[in-house]
Amino acid sequence: MTELEQIQEILAREMQINPELLQNNATMDDLGLDSLAVLELLMIIEDSFEISIDDEEATKMTTVGQLADLVEQKSKY
Numbered sequence: 001m002t003e004l005e006q007i008q009e010i011l012a013r014e015m016q017i018n019p020e021l022l023q024n025n026a027t028m029d030d031l032g033l034d035s036l037a038v039l040e041l042l043m044i045i046e047d048s049f050e051i052s053i054d055d056e057e058a059t060k061m062t063t064v065g066q067l068a069d070l071v072e073q074k075s076k077y
Contacts, residue, residue: 003075004068007045011064014044024065031064049075 001009008022017031028038042053045067051074053061061067 003072007068022064026064027062
Protein backbone atom coordinates (compact mmCIF):
# COMPACT_ATOMS: atom_id res chain seq x y z
CA MET A 1 0.00 0.00 0.00
CA THR A 2 1.38 3.41 -0.96
CA GLU A 3 1.70 6.33 1.43
CA LEU A 4 -1.20 8.03 -0.37
CA GLU A 5 -3.44 4.98 0.10
CA GLN A 6 -2.48 4.72 3.77
CA ILE A 7 -3.22 8.42 4.32
CA GLN A 8 -6.55 8.08 2.53
CA GLU A 9 -7.39 5.15 4.80
CA ILE A 10 -6.43 7.14 7.92
CA LEU A 11 -8.52 10.12 6.78
CA ALA A 12 -11.53 7.91 6.12
CA ARG A 13 -11.22 5.98 9.37
CA GLU A 14 -10.04 8.61 11.85
CA MET A 15 -11.65 11.74 10.43
CA GLN A 16 -14.80 10.05 9.06
CA ILE A 17 -14.30 11.47 5.58
CA ASN A 18 -16.01 9.92 2.58
CA PRO A 19 -13.29 7.99 0.68
CA GLU A 20 -14.63 9.34 -2.63
CA LEU A 21 -13.51 12.85 -1.57
CA LEU A 22 -9.93 11.79 -0.85
CA GLN A 23 -8.29 12.77 -4.11
CA ASN A 24 -4.70 14.01 -4.52
CA ASN A 25 -5.78 17.61 -5.05
CA ALA A 26 -8.38 17.72 -2.24
CA THR A 27 -7.46 20.44 0.25
CA MET A 28 -7.91 20.15 3.97
CA ASP A 29 -10.59 22.86 3.64
CA ASP A 30 -12.34 20.80 0.94
CA LEU A 31 -12.45 17.92 3.41
CA GLY A 32 -13.91 20.12 6.14
CA LEU A 33 -10.84 19.94 8.37
CA ASP A 34 -10.20 23.01 10.51
CA SER A 35 -6.79 23.78 11.99
CA LEU A 36 -7.43 21.68 15.10
CA ALA A 37 -8.48 18.68 13.00
CA VAL A 38 -5.38 19.08 10.81
CA LEU A 39 -3.21 19.12 13.92
CA GLU A 40 -4.91 15.93 15.14
CA LEU A 41 -4.43 14.34 11.71
CA LEU A 42 -0.73 15.24 11.67
CA MET A 43 -0.24 13.64 15.09
CA ILE A 44 -1.94 10.45 13.84
CA ILE A 45 0.21 10.50 10.68
CA GLU A 46 3.40 11.01 12.72
CA ASP A 47 2.52 8.07 14.97
CA SER A 48 1.44 5.82 12.10
CA PHE A 49 4.52 6.41 9.99
CA GLU A 50 6.96 7.01 12.85
CA ILE A 51 8.05 10.36 11.43
CA SER A 52 8.18 13.94 12.66
CA ILE A 53 6.58 16.83 10.77
CA ASP A 54 7.71 20.26 11.91
CA ASP A 55 5.53 23.38 11.93
CA GLU A 56 7.06 24.86 8.78
CA GLU A 57 6.42 21.67 6.81
CA ALA A 58 2.90 21.43 8.18
CA THR A 59 1.98 24.94 7.04
CA LYS A 60 3.15 24.21 3.47
CA MET A 61 1.01 21.09 3.24
CA THR A 62 -2.48 21.95 1.98
CA THR A 63 -3.63 18.93 -0.05
CA VAL A 64 -3.86 15.19 0.45
CA GLY A 65 -1.25 14.72 -2.29
CA GLN A 66 1.18 17.13 -0.63
CA LEU A 67 0.75 15.30 2.66
CA ALA A 68 1.44 11.96 0.95
CA ASP A 69 4.54 13.39 -0.75
CA LEU A 70 5.84 14.74 2.56
CA VAL A 71 5.24 11.41 4.31
CA GLU A 72 6.97 9.53 1.48
CA GLN A 73 9.95 11.88 1.66
CA LYS A 74 10.18 11.60 5.46
CA SER A 75 9.78 7.81 5.41
CA LYS A 76 12.90 7.40 3.28
CA TYR A 77 15.16 8.60 6.08
